[in-house]
Amino acid sequence: MNFSNEFPDEFGGVEPDTLPRIASTLDRWRFALIAFAILVTVVAVGVLSSGSENSSSENSNPDVVVDTSSVPLITVPLERTLELGMKGDDVLRLQQRLKDLSFDPGPIDGEFGQNTVQAMWAFEKLVMSVPRERATGVVTPSTWSIMQSNLIIKPRRIADSPSHVEIYLPEQVMIVFKKDQPVLITHIASGTGEPWCEEVKIDPGEEGNKTDQQIKIGICGDAITPPGIFYFYNRRTGMRETKLGSLYNPVYFNYNIAVHGAILVPLKPASHGCVRIPMSVARYFPALVAYGDRVYVFDGIKEPEEYGSPIPPFDKPDPNYTTIAAETTLPAIVPTTILTVTTLPTVTTTTNTSTTSSSTSTTSTTVTTTP
Numbered sequence: 001m002n003f004s005n006e007f008p009d010e011f012g013g014v015e016p017d018t019l020p021r022i023a024s025t026l027d028r029w030r031f032a033l034i035a036f037a038i039l040v041t042v043v044a045v046g047v048l049s050s051g052s053e054n055s056s057s058e059n060s061n062p063d064v065v066v067d068t069s070s071v072p073l074i075t076v077p078l079e080r081t082l083e084l085g086m087k088g089d090d091v092l093r094l095q096q097r098l099k100d101l102s103f104d105p106g107p108i109d110g111e112f113g114q115n116t117v118q119a120m121w122a123f124e125k126l127v128m129s130v131p132r133e134r135a136t137g138v139v140t141p142s143t144w145s146i147m148q149s150n151l152i153i154k155p156r157r158i159a160d161s162p163s164h165v166e167i168y169l170p171e172q173v174m175i176v177f178k179k180d181q182p183v184l185i186t187h188i189a190s191g192t193g194e195p196w197c198e199e200v201k202i203d204p205g206e207e208g209n210k211t212d213q214q215i216k217i218g219i220c221g222d223a224i225t226p227p228g229i230f231y232f233y234n235r236r237t238g239m240r241e242t243k244l245g246s247l248y249n250p251v252y253f254n255y256n257i258a259v260h261g262a263i264l265v266p267l268k269p270a271s272h273g274c275v276r277i278p279m280s281v282a283r284y285f286p287a288l289v290a291y292g293d294r295v296y297v298f299d300g301i302k303e304p305e306e307y308g309s310p311i312p313p314f315d316k317p318d319p320n321y322t323t324i325a326a327e328t329t330l331p332a333i334v335p336t337t338i339l340t341v342t343t344l345p346t347v348t349t350t351t352n353t354s355t356t357s358s359s360t361s362t363t364s365t366t367v368t369t370t371p
Helices: 016-059 089-100 115-128 141-147
Strands: 064-067 151-153 165-166 172-178 181-187 193-201 215-222 228-231 240-241 245-254 257-262 275-278 296-298 337-342 346-353 354-360 364-371
Touching: 089 115, 089 141, 089 245, 115 172, 115 181, 181 275
Parallel strands: 165 296, 193 240, 257 275
Antiparallel strands: 064 151, 165 172, 172 181, 193 215, 228 296, 240 245, 245 257, 337 364, 346 354
16 A cells, blocks of 8 residues: 555655654664764864864964963962072072973072073063063063963974974074974074175185185175074084184084074074074083974064075175285384493603693594394
8 A cells, every 4th residue: 555645745655653663763863863963073173173273383373372281380479570680599499490491591590690581581582472672581470470380382393303493583582392392492693684794704614714724704795594494414513713703513504504602692683694592502502403303494474384495695705805915014123222432541742852742632432232
């Protein structure tokens, strides 16, 4: 019998006495279907969220996250504002906290020195987003409160090398990551972006000097630190004189451009193109990186991948530079001694039969001696 003709509209062509059986089956599987739908929704949201996070990490600034899931730190209030020249247990706690966060404050000795100031510069610029020219190195109670949070600093890139370096030109900060964990965060000074002409010294073995002695030449260049993706490929030990100036323990990643120690590492860019780091950091920085480790240089305008690996602008001879081939030596002034020799008077006696006369004469002789 064809019930579809008798009940086509009300029951959709389904025999009425079969409806209870279908409803019973749906009842049995209702909760399973609901659970399955919820699971599918959760997985879809998770995938979309993960994709969004990955996309964000590729194109955004480094994430500085306050981790609220872990056990809160035991905090100690700061009773005064700390700055350069101060001493005390509170300075000691500050230095230890900076070290725990991978900043380098210098010796943990309770003395607020220049190394601690530079570490605070890096903290202010990276974590607190303070513009580089407004960093103070001063620690207020509110700054100390931020420092005692469970801060997690994540890399902008996942590199294909065990360690990698990220250089942030707008903030003038550099981070060394090992397995995506920061092991060093330091203040830097990169290229000024301006043209320059100088007389430079070049040590033997450095580019531009194939002799076995240090030479001096006049060159011109542009003080640019190119953004992009690079890798470490060469290094020198100790203080080296090069076309780009005096470099301490340089590790090169883009032709003559290196990460190196310098005595002067101010808040603003100051180099000829290299990446300056404090001397105390440069003593051990080469041990943190290896040949082939990636270097990502961010300029805040485009992503490093968009630049590729551009070479720096090459220097050229200074057309106005002149050298003095030989030094002019003034004639030596020879001292003279004048001696006056006076001879004793001589007596001449003339005997005449009629007259006897005596005459006396004195002779003076001048002698010049040369020692």
